[in-house]
Amino acid sequence: MGIEVPANTTAPVLIKKWKGVRGVVKTVYVDVSAGVGYVAGFFVDYAGIRLPSAIDQDQQYFSGDDSEYQLNVHIPVSEGDVSIYGVNYDSVPHRFWLVMYVEEYGV
Numbered sequence: 001m002g003i004e005v006p007a008n009t010t011a012p013v014l015i016k017k018w019k020g021v022r023g024v025v026k027t028v029y030v031d032v033s034a035g036v037g038y039v040a041g042f043f044v045d046y047a048g049i050r051l052p053s054a055i056d057q058d059q060q061y062f063s064g065d066d067s068e069y070q071l072n073v074h075i076p077v078s079e080g081d082v083s084i085y086g087v088n089y090d091s092v093p094h095r096f097w098l099v100m101y102v103e104e105y106g107v
Helices: none
Strands: 002-005 009-020 023-032 040-046 049-051 067-077 080-088 094-104
Touching: 002 009, 002 040, 002 080, 009 040, 023 049, 040 094, 049 067
Parallel strands: none
Antiparallel strands: 002 094, 009 080, 023 067, 023 094, 040 049, 040 080
């Protein structure tokens, strides 16, 4: 899915929200466009589980500049709301791409 973080959002703002399934997050892929320059980013709240919990010690958001992340994980999640929050310290909006593979329980 495409995620566009509005300009001048210096505190996390809700970008998208939907109902998630109960299961296991297996893969998270993020594509950060060129030009973002680490001034914008986002995180996912999956029924209370934050992704990324931390890509490294200092990075609490998916961000970068012409960057890609592929996290192969095994994170059990409950059925519930999936929310995407973004921040952007720039005066223009920035776009990201997110793909999450969740293996649903009982399927």
